[in-house]
Amino acid sequence: MDDRSLVAAMAEGNQNAMAELYDRHAPMLLGLARRVLKSAEDAEEVLQEALVHAWNQAKRYDPSRSSVSTWLVMITRSRAIDRLRSRRVSDRTIAAAHRENTRDHESAQGAARVLHGERHKRVRAELARIPDEQREVLELAFFRGMTQREIAEETGLPLGTVKTRTLLAMKKLREALRDEIRELL
Amino acid sequence: MNDRPHSEDLAIQDVLAALEPAAGSSSVRSIGPVSPATPPDDALSREYLEAMGLLALEAEPVAPRPETKARLMAAIAGADRDAPEPATPSAPVPFESRRREAPAVQVGRAPWWSLAAAVLALAAFGLAGMLWVELGRSRGALAELEQEQQRLVGRIGNQEAMVHEAVRLGSMVTVASTPGVEICPLRPVGERPVAPGAFAVLYMPPGQMDWYLVATNLKPAPDGVYKVWLNTDDGSMPGGVMESNPLTSGQMSVRIPPGVFEQGKMLSVTITLEPGAEVEAPSGPMVLFGDEKMQVI
Numbered sequence: 001m002d003d004r005s006l007v008a009a010m011a012e013g014n015q016n017a018m019a020e021l022y023d024r025h026a027p028m029l030l031g032l033a034r035r036v037l038k039s040a041e042d043a044e045e046v047l048q049e050a051l052v053h054a055w056n057q058a059k060r061y062d063p064s065r066s067s068v069s070t071w072l073v074m075i076t077r078s079r080a081i082d083r084l085r086s087r088r089v090s091d092r093t094i095a096a097a098h099r100e101n102t103r104d105h106e107s108a109q110g111a112a113r114v115l116h117g118e119r120h121k122r123v124r125a126e127l128a129r130i131p132d133e134q135r136e137v138l139e140l141a142f143f144r145g146m147t148q149r150e151i152a153e154e155t156g157l158p159l160g161t162v163k164t165r166t167l168l169a170m171k172k173l174r175e176a177l178r179d180e181i182r183e184l185l
Numbered sequence: 186m187n188d189r190p191h192s193e194d195l196a197i198q199d200v201l202a203a204l205e206p207a208a209g210s211s212s213v214r215s216i217g218p219v220s221p222a223t224p225p226d227d228a229l230s231r232e233y234l235e236a237m238g239l240l241a242l243e244a245e246p247v248a249p250r251p252e253t254k255a256r257l258m259a260a261i262a263g264a265d266r267d268a269p270e271p272a273t274p275s276a277p278v279p280f281e282s283r284r285r286e287a288p289a290v291q292v293g294r295a296p297w298w299s300l301a302a303a304v305l306a307l308a309a310f311g312l313a314g315m316l317w318v319e320l321g322r323s324r325g326a327l328a329e330l331e332q333e334q335q336r337l338v339g340r341i342g343n344q345e346a347m348v349h350e351a352v353r354l355g356s357m358v359t360v361a362s363t364p365g366v367e368i369c370p371l372r373p374v375g376e377r378p379v380a381p382g383a384f385a386v387l388y389m390p391p392g393q394m395d396w397y398l399v400a401t402n403l404k405p406a407p408d409g410v411y412k413v414w415l416n417t418d419d420g421s422m423p424g425g426v427m428e429s430n431p432l433t434s435g436q437m438s439v440r441i442p443p444g445v446f447e448q449g450k451m452l453s454v455t456i457t458l459e460p461g462a463e464v465e466a467p468s469g470p471m472v473l474f475g476d477e478k479m480q481v482i
Binding site: 015018019022026027028029030031032034035043044047048049051052053055057065066067069070073074075076077078079082085086119120123124127138139141142143145147148166167170171173174177180181184185 | 193194197200201204205231232233234235236237238239240241242243244245246247248249250253254256257258260261262422423424425426441442461462463465
């Protein structure tokens with residue numbers, strides 16, 4: 001059963017479909033939440049919130065607007081950014097998160113191999129080809145939820161430069177991931 | 186003139202604007218399915234949105250702990266108890282196909298050793314059949330045991346969620362009775378309030394303790410969420426989403442972690458009805474509002 005069928009089944013109240021969707025996407029979504037929040041505990045809470053939201057909103061999912069994976073990514077990212085902006089992360093939390101991330105690294109790689117496999121590797125390889133300075137602005141916008149003005153302040157670059165780099169980065173991202181995007185459409 | 190670059194830049198700006206926290210309602214646009222009011226996206230915007238979605242794969246995946254899934258399944262089971270039961274496993278394979286392979290017994294013309302062999306073969310065949318039927322029964326029993334195990338896991342998940350909730354309620358009581366705690370009552374606003382009988386109190390203990398906002402007579406929104414906003418001179422900061430408390434009917438609450446912002450800077454608190462938790466700025470109707478702070482202990 002593909003992702004769309006699973007969401008359709010979830011909309012009908014099928015909990016097995018939710019469990020299947022969880023197995024397919026939870027490691028990727030948890031990795032995203034951890035990358036944003038730098039906290040294992042907060043990331044798991046965000047994952048839970050995001051997937052409960054997906055369960056509740058399954059009837060409103062529209063496949064013409066986005067793929068299921070992008071839908072889940074955007075819900076999780078939004079929840080994580082929301083939480084990130086709602087708290088001031090103490091040094092202690094960051095240190096604890098770093099320790100937890102280090103401890104889980106081996107299993108995380110295992111999850112990547114098993115659950116994402118070749119696709120994950122391909123995407124990361126394509127992303128690595130985008131010039132560093134362009135990828136940096138994309139990452140600040142996506143993983144830290146920063147506006148272009150905030151990115152300019154953070155990096156010390158003129159706002160115009162940030163906008164130009166972001167446009168270039170987005171175009172290269174789309175070009176680099178053309179095959180992957182086609183699979184999702 | 187070729188206007189493709191212009192269209193492409195617009196598509197990019199559209200997706201980027203949807204990702205920016207300050208974009209308010211437009212942040213929902215990228216997640217089209219979440220908002221019913223979403224305008225249609227063109228193909229180019231869709232491609233850029235999917236590209237941004239794939240950016241998530243840059244983060245290293247992390248295997249969740251097993252109890253995370255159990256908690257999730259318990260949570261959705263509580264949210265929708267009318268969901269259909271899992272399909273029962275299929276019945277064991279029928280026996281007929283093997284019966285056709287049995288040799289025909291010709292009693293009249295066969296020698297005695299042939300007859301004995303046939304009888305032995307028939308006995309062996311019958312025994313195999315009995316074993317096959319027994320195997321089928323065992324498979325059925327195993328399937329039932331697996332279903333029972335799944336039900337038990339669900340129950341354990343529910344109990345964990347209840348224990349978690351009890352601990353959280355204990356923390357709320359501790360916060361509410363902390364010396365120096367300040368409170369801010371929230372009441373319905375406007376001539377036709379969204380939740381007329383609702384009332385809430387924000388508890389703000391001193392130091393690095395959690396804050397709690399507890400509302401009574403506030404029923405869960407059927408089509409949206411109640412989102413909390415902490416208003417300062419710098420604007421409205423999200424304080425989380427109100428959630429139902431399974432141990433206390435008619436009550437909703439949210440925990441606000443320490444360090445969201447300094448207590449002295451807060452001017453007022455607002456709860457609004459929003460289409461989804463991901464909304465980055467208040468845009469829906471105001472449900473409760475409070476701007477008085479007072480020390481009770």
